[in-house]
Amino acid sequence: MSLKYTEDHEWINVEGDTAVVGITHHAQDALGDVVFVDLPEVGKSFAQKEVAGVVESVKAAADVYMPVSGEITEVNEDLRNDPSLANSDPLGKGWFFKVKLANAAEVDALLDETAYTQFTAG
16 A cells, blocks of 8 residues: 555545545544544545545544545445544545545655654654
8 A cells, every 4th residue: 555645644545546535543543532524525526635524533623634636436434434433444444535636746745654754753
């Protein structure tokens, strides 16, 4: 899995012209127990860095930003039904949505794992 990360603590895994998006281990650690997720509507398009959803925990609510521009092709209904998946398996079963890339070059500007690790350590 070749993950990229945003400074807003989303991860993205590109597979061809689509990508899977979720929140990072760091984000779910900071949020605590996730109790609700508001996922975007399938078919809706977003610009990079636009708010595409919300994640709420017992501690706080946080926006989920689009790591890249594109159209939502699928949302994780399992996550909607069981928000704790964002805590228990954030890089697996806790994914948020899939997006059809509008500009694949935007992915190149995101952080790799080393850069993200350094960013969160700072």
